[in-house]
Amino acid sequence: MTTSDEPDQEPVAPQLVRPYVITNGRNLLGDHEFSLITLVTAAEDISRTGNLDPEKRRLLELCSGGYLSVAEIVGHSHLPVGVVKILLSDLTEEGYLFTRAPIPAAKLVDRHILEEVLNGLQARFG
Amino acid sequence: MAFKPALDDGVYLRESVQTAAKILVVGHFAVGKTTFIGTMSEIPPLRTEELMTQAGEGIDDLKGTTGKTTTTVAMDFGRLTLSDRLVLYLFGTPGQQRFVQVWEDMSRGALGALVLVDPERLEESFPVMDLVEHYGIPYTIAVNRFDDTETHQDEEIREALDLLPETPLVNCDARDQRSSANALIVLVRYLQSRLR
Numbered sequence: 675m676t677t678s679d680e681p682d683q684e685p686v687a688p689q690l691v692r693p694y695v696i697t698n699g700r701n702l703l704g705d706h707e708f709s710l711i712t713l714v715t716a717a718e719d720i721s722r723t724g725n726l727d728p729e730k731r732r733l734l735e736l737c738s739g740g741y742l743s744v745a746e747i748v749g750h751s752h753l754p755v756g757v758v759k760i761l762l763s764d765l766t767e768e769g770y771l772f773t774r775a776p777i778p779a780a781k782l783v784d785r786h787i788l789e790e791v792l793n794g795l796q797a798r799f800g
Numbered sequence: 801m802a803f804k805p806a807l808d809d810g811v812y813l814r815e816s817v818q819t820a821a822k823i824l825v826v827g828h829f830a831v832g833k834t835t836f837i838g839t840m841s842e843i844p845p846l847r848t849e850e851l852m853t854q855a856g857e858g859i860d861d862l863k864g865t866t867g868k869t870t871t872t873v874a875m876d877f878g879r880l881t882l883s884d885r886l887v888l889y890l891f892g893t894p895g896q897q898r899f900v901q902v903w904e905d906m907s908r909g910a911l912g913a914l915v916l917v918d919p920e921r922l923e924e925s926f927p928v929m930d931l932v933e934h935y936g937i938p939y940t941i942a943v944n945r946f947d948d949t950e951t952h953q954d955e956e957i958r959e960a961l962d963l964l965p966e967t968p969l970v971n972c973d974a975r976d977q978r979s980s981a982n983a984l985i986v987l988v989r990y991l992q993s994r995l996r
Binding site for chain 1: 811813815819820821822843847848849850872877881882883885887888889891905908977985988989992995
């Protein structure tokens with residue numbers, strides 16, 4: 675069996691808006707505090723959204739139903755990863771979003787996390 | 801609005817989830833990464849797209865351009881809520897050397913990697929194994945058996961892939977949930993054994 679649906683070499687539809695236009699010219703490269711598995715949700719009081727750019731407002735709306743990872747926000751919004759990270763970073767600074775940080779690198783080898791992963795897999799599929 | 805998924809179909813995480821972990825599912829093109837993720841994920845698999853700048857071909861310079869091109873790298877991923885407070889993400893990561901920028905990002909914060917191999921095309925797994933080893937990601941080999949004909953024995957595969965004795969090798973069928981979950985369990989047990 676060969677899977678033909680893998681994304682590796684697929685052509686991708688062109689962007690309608692160049693990414694740096696959406697981000698007001700901010701650089702797409704460099705370090706951001708957001709990783710793909712940072713969990714994000716909208717703050718409870720988000721009444722003053724009138725001044726937000728349309729893309730930011732749409733991301734905020736997507737985040738308003740509960741926690742999602744940055745990767746899921748990227749997947750649902752169909753925006754590039756770098757653009758989403760910048761917009762989410764702005765929204766967080768502006769107080770619209772809350773985040774739950776991913777596991778710090780030093781704790782990755784934490785036996786508790788591995789044990790929890792193992793127990794979870796065994797409970798669901800064992 | 802098309803942007804927003806339906807709210808009632810398990811799109812969002814449970815309120816109690818505090819921690820997110822990730823495991824990479826890697827392998828060459830068409831080895832079954834997307835199938836594996838689709839089998840294991842509790843949500844329909846999603847795709848991320850990242851813009852990457854690459855050094856261009858020499859011909860670009862002749863035309864007076866900057867010699868750089870932008871390409872898009874796509875990755876499929878899935879989600880598994882494993883407890884009230886922990887969610888695991890499985891990221892299918894392409895195995896080509898030209899995606900090193902993606903690998904730098906993906907290796908950061910990964911618990912480990914499951915390397916899917918096709919027993920009939922072992923040599924195509926060499927570049928991806930070079931990458932996991934280069935980035936120091938602990939891994940387990942999952943031999944994706946598309947049918948029951950075991951033409952290659954485990955020992956032959958270990959030898960062909962030049963595995964260390966401690967590197968686990970497990971057979972799995974990426975279309976089967978129990979079999980795929982077992983491959984992840986073997987990987988996590990191996991990650992635990994490295995701590996002892």
